[in-house]
Amino acid sequence: MITLYDFVNSGAAYRARIALNLKKLDYKQVPIHLTKDGGQQFSLDYTELNPQNFVPTLIDGDIQLVQSMAIMEYLEEVHPNPSILPGDAVARAGIRALANIVSCDIHPINNLRVRLYLDEIMDVTPENQKFWIEHWIRNGFDAYTKFYGKGPQGKFSYGDTPTIADACLIPQIANARRNGCDLSDYTILLRIEELCQELPAFEKALPANQPG
Numbered sequence: 001m002i003t004l005y006d007f008v009n010s011g012a013a014y015r016a017r018i019a020l021n022l023k024k025l026d027y028k029q030v031p032i033h034l035t036k037d038g039g040q041q042f043s044l045d046y047t048e049l050n051p052q053n054f055v056p057t058l059i060d061g062d063i064q065l066v067q068s069m070a071i072m073e074y075l076e077e078v079h080p081n082p083s084i085l086p087g088d089a090v091a092r093a094g095i096r097a098l099a100n101i102v103s104c105d106i107h108p109i110n111n112l113r114v115r116l117y118l119d120e121i122m123d124v125t126p127e128n129q130k131f132w133i134e135h136w137i138r139n140g141f142d143a144y145t146k147f148y149g150k151g152p153q154g155k156f157s158y159g160d161t162p163t164i165a166d167a168c169l170i171p172q173i174a175n176a177r178r179n180g181c182d183l184s185d186y187t188i189l190l191r192i193e194e195l196c197q198e199l200p201a202f203e204k205a206l207p208a209n210q211p212g
């Protein structure tokens with residue numbers, strides 16, 4: 001049995017939920033509330049599992065995995081069908097490039113710990129924090145749209161089946177909405193989102209559909 005330590009509004013955990021659902025794997029969820037009790041990710045027990053104090057963490061038997069990208073690639077290698085990283089070396093590099101735009105270049109700069117640092121240490125006003133968040137989301141989504149244009153321009157982010165790129169994009173769009181970003185310029189990304197949300201794997205992973 002697989003166990004996923006996750007949090008409803010965590011984009012990184014949302015990626016892992018999508019990947020698990022696309023692979024049609026059963027898993028138990030253990031919520032780690034990122035703000036309750038001073039942040040349950042900082043408890044001693046959870047720190048043992050994830051020394052970075054992040055969600056997600058995935059337990060598969062006696063295997064313990066951290067980092068959502070590593071988790072998705074592990075799932076792909078252990079359960080290759082259906083593939084979420086399909087194609088030849090060029091296609092796979094293209095999919096990883098899109099996924100990394102979100103996971104390396106947007107998400108970490110807008111993460112909870114960074115926002116708390118801006119707020120509490122750097123004394124950045126709420127208005128300027130909003131500018132910061134929106135700036136990096138737009139910067140990444142502009143790049144994502146351009147890279148989509150250089151790929152096969154299929155129904156999903158890269159080709160006609162959902163991949164780890166979509167598993168990164170959809171949570172980031174949800175995060176952008178939660179932060180009040182105007183997404184009207186991103187018609188291609190919104191079209192991909194609409195198609196993804198029609199799939200049960202994405203629907204089941206929605207924050208609104210999580211236990212508790």
Ligand SMILES: N[C@@H](CCC(=O)N[C@@H](CS)C(=O)NCC(=O)O)C(=O)O
Nearest residue numbers: 010011012054055067068069112113
């Ligand atoms: N690179 C990590 C990032 C994980 C991450 O940033 N998780 C966030 C939630 S989306 C978190 O746990 N933040 C806790 C904090 O900032 O204290 C991954 O992809 O797993």
